[in-house]
Amino acid sequence: MHFGKKLASVDETATGVRVTFADGTMAEGDVLIGADGGHSVVRQLLLPHFGFVSADLCGAMGRTPLTERFRRLVYGRGTMVKGPHLNLMLGRMEFANAPGPLGLPPTSSYVRWVLLMPPDHPAAQPTAVMPDVRKVVLELIDGWHEDLTDLIKQSDAFNSAIGSPVLLDQPVTAWDAERITMLGDAAHLTIASGGNGANTALRDAEQLTQRLTNDDDVVASLRAYQTEMLEYGNEAVEFAKENQKNFVPESAPAKAL
Numbered sequence: 628m629h630f631g632k633k634l635a636s637v638d639e640t641a642t643g644v645r646v647t648f649a650d651g652t653m654a655e656g657d658v659l660i661g662a663d664g665g666h667s668v669v670r671q672l673l674l675p676h677f678g679f680v681s682a683d684l685c686g687a688m689g690r691t692p693l694t695e696r697f698r699r700l701v702y703g704r705g706t707m708v709k710g711p712h713l714n715l716m717l718g719r720m721e722f723a724n725a726p727g728p729l730g731l732p733p734t735s736s737y738v739r740w741v742l743l744m745p746p747d748h749p750a751a752q753p754t755a756v757m758p759d760v761r762k763v764v765l766e767l768i769d770g771w772h773e774d775l776t777d778l779i780k781q782s783d784a785f786n787s788a789i790g791s792p793v794l795l796d797q798p799v800t801a802w803d804a805e806r807i808t809m810l811g812d813a814a815h816l817t818i819a820s821g822g823n824g825a826n827t828a829l830r831d832a833e834q835l836t837q838r839l840t841n842d843d844d845v846v847a848s849l850r851a852y853q854t855e856m857l858e859y860g861n862e863a864v865e866f867a868k869e870n871q872k873n874f875v876p877e878s879a880p881a882k883a884l
């Protein structure tokens with residue numbers, strides 16, 4: 628396992644694949660599994676005509692270390708605070724074991740907050756990247772309970788722009804390469820509020836592992852995986868789009884002239 632390598636290009640040969648990384652180094656293997664997320668380089672190589680559309684879901688996101696005071700804000704694992712044309716979603720990520728192994732960075736337990744607003748909200752218009760999005764969030768929730776405003780003030784990680792995530796502009800279709808496949812968001816980009824992106828990525832990994840370990844013919848294994856995965860993967864994207872409707876706050880009524 629090599630960390631810190633950035634995939635740049637892939638060549639499929641009769642018997643395997645050869646990849647080139649951004650640092651100029653190369654590697655060869657029997658197959659390539661693109662698990663490189665929503666902006667997958669592998670997908671761009673397999674399906675270059677695919678583009679993105681806005682998910683019409685605008686908001687700002689951040690993370691605050693978990694304290695006893697903030698733990699009380701989140702019943703179970705997640706809760707949603709509804710305000711006028713704004714929803715503040717809180718998720719409690721409490722680690723039973725510190726995420727140290729596998730080279731993951733040490734992270735203490737935290738509350739993840741996402742302030743969602745309708746895409747036509749004045750604050751949701753495309754803006755320049757801000758150094759600290761918390762200022763805008765605090766302005767929007769001015770007057771809310773101080774447990775919530777303090778939660779935002781004390782965040783140690785936050786994004787730097789309010790904007791909408793993207794979706795693929797069409798359902799993913801079969802590709803020609805025989806020894807290259809994809810899993811997770813690379814193959815079926817879902818939106819965060821769908822709540823099923825990581826679950827579907829894990830399902831892919833499990834299916835693919837089964838196929839590759841039970842069949843010596845890797846090309847046939849990848850083909851069977853692709854057929855199955857595209858069906859439930861595209862269904863997962865549609866499910867996520869439907870689920871999003873439960874979270875997007877209502878637009879403000881149009882003002883009478």
Ligand SMILES: Cc1cc2nc3c(=O)[nH]c(=O)nc-3n(C[C@H](O)[C@H](O)[C@H](O)COP(=O)(O)OP(=O)(O)OC[C@H]3O[C@@H](n4cnc5c(N)ncnc54)[C@H](O)[C@@H]3O)c2cc1C
Pocket residue numbers: 632633634635662663664665666667668688741810811812813817818819820822823824825826827828
């Ligand atoms: C706020 C939020 C809440 C969410 N909540 C849920 C939830 O409750 N349930 C759920 O199931 N899903 C949830 N999701 C979605 C879930 O996070 C994603 O679907 C999931 O992370 C996809 O996994 P992945 O491995 O396919 O891609 P990623 O997690 O995006 O991993 C891709 C990896 O590839 C690397 N990479 C990218 N390009 C290259 C390259 N050129 N070379 C080498 N490496 C590269 C990236 O650095 C990254 O490490 C949520 C997402 C967000 C943002």
